[in-house]
Amino acid sequence: MELCECKCETGITSSSGCTFLSDILSCFENVSYLCHQIGDDSMNNENITDMEGRELKAEDIPWGYPVCFNSECGDKDRCMHYQARLLMPKDRYSGAAVYPTAWEDGKCRCFREKRLVKKAWGFTKLYDNVPPRLKAEARQCVHALFGSGNGPYYRAHHGEIMLSPQKQEEILKVLAKFGRIEGIKFDHYVTDWDFD
Helix, strand or coil: CCECCCCCECCCCCCCCCCHHHHHHHHHHHCCEECCCCCCCCCCCCCEECCCCCEECHHHCCCCCCECCCCCCCCHHHEHHHHHHHCCCCCCCEECECCHHHEECCEECCCCECCEEEEEECCCCCCCCCCHHHHHHHHHHHHHCCCCCCHHHHHHHCCCCCECHHHHHHHHHHHHCCCCCCCCCCCEEEEEECCC
């Protein structure tokens, strides 16, 4: 893992705004999968209920989320990609998909367990334990975790996008280099589906 200009571990090699993660995501979203009318009777737009009783609905699925058509998969009932396919609108003819090449030795490399997680947003109190002389550098390092430009950082600050538990942990690891993280919390928390 390389260090970006602000000395935080991001796994990013670009010094012009740390764009590695966003490049991967945009590359994956740009992959189109042309699908034909599928004669599978299990494909419907009904809601799907999880173990805790909360229903997964078509409007919960993020735009561009890859769907899976592998009806032979033993994990399809627990996989978000397959469940997204079941809720896919009937008038959708193309979009991101999990390719058959993801299936290897009886396991899918793209398996995403259908579960609810605690997501967060808002950074009002995030830098409270950082010494004043280090706040600018700490903010720059956290900002680098979101890629280039100001958009994603400020969208997460204002609740337009929510932070996965993994992203929350990454942020706290960066902040731990600048001060105590005990008692540091994001502004808001919500239980939501894990699409990350």
